Amino acid sequence: MTLGSTPADRIVRHKFVDRAYHWLMAVAMFILLATAFLPILGIKFEWVAIHWVTGLVLTAIVLIHIIRASFWQNFWSMMIDGGDLKDPFGKAGKYSLAQKLYHLAISVLILAAIGSGLLMWRKVDTPFWQRDPYWLSTENWGLVYALHGLAAMALVTMIIIHIYFALRPDEWHLTRSMLRGWITRKEYLDHHDPRRWQAKDEA
Amino acid sequence: MSLFRYASSIYGGSDMLIGANYGLLPWFALAGLGFAIAHAIFKAVAAPSKPR
Numbered sequence: 001m002t003l004g005s006t007p008a009d010r011i012v013r014h015k016f017v018d019r020a021y022h023w024l025m026a027v028a029m030f031i032l033l034a035t036a037f038l039p040i041l042g043i044k045f046e047w048v049a050i051h052w053v054t055g056l057v058l059t060a061i062v063l064i065h066i067i068r069a070s071f072w073q074n075f076w077s078m079m080i081d082g083g084d085l086k087d088p089f090g091k092a093g094k095y096s097l098a099q100k101l102y103h104l105a106i107s108v109l110i111l112a113a114i115g116s117g118l119l120m121w122r123k124v125d126t127p128f129w130q131r132d133p134y135w136l137s138t139e140n141w142g143l144v145y146a147l148h149g150l151a152a153m154a155l156v157t158m159i160i161i162h163i164y165f166a167l168r169p170d171e172w173h174l175t176r177s178m179l180r181g182w183i184t185r186k187e188y189l190d191h192h193d194p195r196r197w198q199a200k201d202e203a
Numbered sequence: 204m205s206l207f208r209y210a211s212s213i214y215g216g217s218d219m220l221i222g223a224n225y226g227l228l229p230w231f232a233l234a235g236l237g238f239a240i241a242h243a244i245f246k247a248v249a250a251p252s253k254p255r
Contacts (some may be wrong), residue, residue: 029230040225142220146207149223153231160235 010182011199013094013174016075021065024180029159032189036152052124055117062110078103083196094194106158109151152187204230 002121014022037045077094084097095103122135136144143179167173168186173187183191207219238244 037228038223040228045241138219142222145222146220149205149225153223153225153228156228157231157238161238164235164239168243168246170246186244 008177009185009202010018010066011185011188011201012181013177013199014181016066016181019178019181021061021068024061025058028054028061029155032058032157037156041092049126052117052121052126055114055121058110059114059118062114077197078102083193091191091193091196093193094199095139102158102162105154106162109154109158112147112154113151116144119144120148 010170032051034057035051035054039045039047048171069078078100080100081093082091084100088097092099119136122129122142123131124130133141165171165177173183174193177183185201188194192199205224206227207220208219208222208224212219
């Protein structure tokens with residue numbers, strides 16, 4: 001019998017709704033980056049409508065995630081605490097210090113991209129309104145475009161790093177947990193401090 | 204290479220910010236790849252995984 005083959009040996013790490021959020025967000029991010037950068041790289045197509053509609057989808061799922069993380073999940077499990085600072089490379093709670101720092105950085109970038117993207121939406125014809133390029137001054141549009149562009153390019157860096165860690169064999173248990181929801185009891189005890197993350201088994 | 208793109212103002216005066224410089228995109232991608240390669244080398248050579 002292999003490890004994790006019975007529900008009693010499995011520790012729930014990510015519920016279905018959280019995995020669905022992660023993968024929906026991943027698809028949205030790839031569509032957004034492809035529609036943003038492929039035309040710049042010379043692959044021309046009608047990208048604007050796909051980009052803003054996907055941006056709205058991303059905005060909606062990020063809002064749902066923020067509400068769910070604040071009221072239905074342990075919000076503080078993603079916050080840096082004294083244990084992380086006392087022993088940054090020791091056994092983690094649910095998330096390691098590196099994961100918390102990554103989450104903080106990518107949250108800032110995605111919120112910057114969403115905030116600036118929502119403003120830029122005013123310059124696009126939609127079923128709700130006609131574009132108004134004079135809604136902000138030229139200088140302020142420049143700032144909004146600069147923020148959106150820098151956040152998008154930094155997200156490329158962050159996503160490459162994220163995929164690298166997801167593919168590392170020593171992180172595979174975390175990747176599996178984002179696919180199937182669980183880690184084994186041995187992985188839980190090897191990598192996590194049960195005093196800092198009181199996990200439940202799947203049984 | 205600048206982080207930003209500028210355009211000349213039709214009213215004269217200083218250049219106006221119009222957005223980020225997308226010519227930097229390969230450098231942002233290389234930064235991610237560089238981090239991954241450096242980390243992989245570090246883990247393989249200096250700090251191989253061991254049970255904690």
